[in-house]
Amino acid sequence: MKKLLFFFLTSTLIVAQDLKTPFEKGNGNQSTTYEECIEYYKMLANQFQTIQMDAMGLTDSGEPLHIVTFSENKNFDYSQNKAVILINNGIHPGEPDGIDASMMFLRDLATAKIRVPKNTIIVAIPIYNIGGSLNRNSHSRANQNGPEAYGFRGNARNFDLNRDFIKSDSRNSRSFQEIFHEVNPDMFIDNHVSNGADYQYTFTCIATQHQRLGGKLGEFYKNEMHPEIMKELKKKKIESTPYVNIHGDKPDAGFAQFMDSPRYATGYTTLFNSLGSVPETHMLKPYKDRVNVTYEYMLATMNYVEKNYQKIKKLKAENLKNYIVGMKYPLQWELDSSKVTKMEFKGYKGDYKPSEITGKNRLYYDQKQPFTKKINFYSDYKATKEIIIPSYYVIPKSQWSILDLLQLNNIALKTITNDTIIEVESYKIDSYETSKRPYEGHYGHYNTRVTTKTEKIAFKKGDFLIKTQQAGVKYLLETLEPEAVDSYFNWNFFDPILQQKEYFSAYVFEDLAKELITKSAKLKAEFDAKKMTDKEFAESPEAQLDWIYRNSEYYEKEHLQYPIYRIK
Template identity: 65%
Template sequence: MIKSLLPIFLLSIMANAQNKTDFLTPYEKGNGNQTATYEETIAYFQLLDESFETVSMQEMGLTDSGEPLHIVTFNPAKDFDFEKIQKEKAVLLINNGIHPGEPDGIDATMMLFRDLALGKIKVPKNVVIVNIPIYNIGGALNRNSFSRANQNGPESYGFRGNARNYDLNRDFLKSDTRNARSFAQIFHKVNPDIFIDNHVSNGADYQYVFTYIATHPQKIGGNLGKFWESEMLPSLLSDLKKKKIESVPYVNIHDEKPDNGFEAFMDYPRYSTGFASMFNTIGSMPETHMLKEYASRVKVTYEYMISSIEYADKNYRKIKDLRKENLQNYRPGQKYVLLWELDADKVSSIPFLGYEGGYKPSDISGKPRLFYDETKPFSKTIPYYRDYKPSLEVLIPEAYIVPKSWWNVIELLKINNIQMIPLEKDTELEVESYRIKDFKTSSSAYEGHYPHNSVNVTSTKKKVLFRKGDFLIKTQQPGVKYLLETLEPQGNDSYFVWNFFDSILQQKEYFSAYVFEDLAKQLLDKNPKLKSEFEKKKAEDPKFADSGEAQLDWIYRHSDYYEKSHMEYPVFRIMK
């Protein structure tokens, strides 16, 4: 009897040994300084999908590379219906490889999903984990060993720019890339309660392996922001400390010593966590330190994700309730902060583990150069500026009206789950209308655009005839903050700032001076008030008084002949 069982027993041992080998990740099979390729990453998650009922891999939308994004989901309940999941559990969305030269999260998440599937770590009851294995596929395919000149490993890695050379962590709101549009599809499908976007830092040198960008609590707003700042984030960092992992906020300085302090990073909507916060999702960016060994960076990234899962598992209901409650802070008639500025009068202090630094003559130029002496570590308290104050607020309207002609805007609103009502017939409505009074434009290209800044508008109330099919967009919906950030032209990342409406900045009709001279005189003769304003301007403005061209243009712009659409912002507000 024993003889007959022995072959079966040996086969079982061999099968188990083979299984253990099969589930080693490409990173674990290497020397600790190697990261998985795109093909290896997808193949590994396909293996997990085929091997475990708790893991599901799904193909999503295309990227600029022509390859599709994937999501890999771990749910111990083996259910992958997100409408159902959202009613019962919290969702943690992990994004990896947005900058494929920063691949720590790619390798750490493969191990995380394997360990969850095998039960090697505590399996959450109340959290479903979703992972985008590699977001920037084009960058991952553009593999090299030199583009991260300041980084200590791995041996080879992907490139920061995507297949069309966009930095995808500047594209979440403007969505120039297929990647960003497919990400929005994923984001709204899974509707994450918590979001982690894994990165590697650049900048100063210090002792920490793990730094982080936490979504600014003032941007999240309300009790949700307070909870993130005073409860959840401190608990996560305390848990890391128990694992002997020290941490510090992202050291937001370059080419200078951090000894004098630094400011908290304000993650605007162009960034991943800023995008997530528009939908009341708590977000963080682990930023492991570029000069630390790759293996140690992968380890702390892994541990941060574990800490996040464990915390969410215990507090999932509170997180979900606070997200829902936070919508009440953005009702028509309430103020919304569009622009923030650092409050330099409010300074706190944080402990900091750094290295002594100084300046010495450069061997290249002979000029002073910064250096850090890692043989001289220090622990000191330094200033930290974490408070911002509003620099521009707007009142939240009851609704926006976007004419159907602006299909480029309508398309992005739809992609981001914004609910819109097409007018059933031609309708005259009283609205608040903006005119672009002044703005500046970048003199150099930035992420495929020449963005505007310092936008100034004037506002008037008037009746406007809208056409059948124009879109009424009520603000009382989950995407209210997205609407405000995109449609208010003065916003830091508004559609106007990103050149979506540049055609309104161009006149289409003009006048010939020799023809308009006689008409201009008639206009002044028939309108004493206009003539008085004209003479006053000449008296007060010597340059104007000395320019016949400027005077004719002024009269033209104050006449019925001037096209009203020039500089008129084509998105209208309906106030409560």
């Protein structure tokens, strides 16, 4: 009997030792490598029927993007009547806290070390930026306190993947979108580490901007769900604060909630009414502590979703009622400084002193002088540009790159079966500005303005009608409306229309220009009026000929004509 008991205890100890993660086996300041991470999850999937590991689409590194799923009933159908939480790790592999925390989290679910959810499925992407993870080093995060080695922010093609969710330049993004629509998460968590100010908190968090989430769903997340999860952390003596959206200055005067536009992970997932958060552990805190609070946040979130999954799913489904044809939809936002709340903040005294390097004033924080005080927090934004939601968009089949992305995002397309004339609203690009510096592979546009007119357009058999009243309505509006911050236009998908393809030779066009204004009294009157009111125009022969050309039938209609159309 004693021998049998000894054998049982020894076997249990061996199994427990085998299930330790590389992080747990280390000194608390070492993160898991990509190879170790994948092998560990394969081992879990082999040992536990509640764990399934799948290789999905490829990444820019050439390696597949994996997902690891925990399901208590061993049913890995994501459409069953359960909530789904999708956890993303290592989008910036120099911020590996979530990688190590998720390995322990999935293990503890499989072994029932923590309460196993019966109504919630957990899906984790082990490491999203595989190329960056393989580019392992110890120096690229100069401001960060551990771990000893980690991955690099840029992926295999040097993209920052947390700027690529709408434009989808990387295979990683395209594979993520397939995963996202396959699992259809109710809650999305994207694990990070912060940069910026110094303060007492180990854990900060970006809760996706509630107004962009929309309606009762957004209010529920802001006022109920997120605060309750933070309270659970506090019960475990984990203090938290909203992501400290301050860089290069002190947070004492207050700060605003981060506005996560669709280029970012939660900005993208919000377009499909998924609740979303970005845990941001503090870079200067010990690595072991950062991994621990990331784990506890995922646990608290899971427990809340498990308890409230029916309400969450109901609110998520009902949220589509806020985006009906004829309603207004905000494309651009600015901070509403009139709406401010007082928030308790635990910081360190910040001040300025002469730099020993530059001799100029530098910012520093004195950790020997902690403080707790009320500061201003701004969580509300106001719309500065709105459009009316159309019933359809019409997209010519020539715009195949856009159509590919729509299909990737589960947007239903209807093919036009015969050549037909449709009355549509069309946009002319009136003005825009372009970045003078490259940003994630683009010289993006901003401050875009359009003029609108209603006209009848001949569309061809094989062109596409896209109904807005579908699950991806917000995705359609944010990508297809040129004035939206992260529209396809602003991300350079339509730059060919900005270049004039045909021109005129002045010595030839002179005679034709005279004929044009002679034949049209209206054109001549407008021309003469412009010369009278615009001195620079009156002094420029080139500008005058160009004006007549642009106001004639000889000027190409494709120039600055946005090739996607709206039906009211």
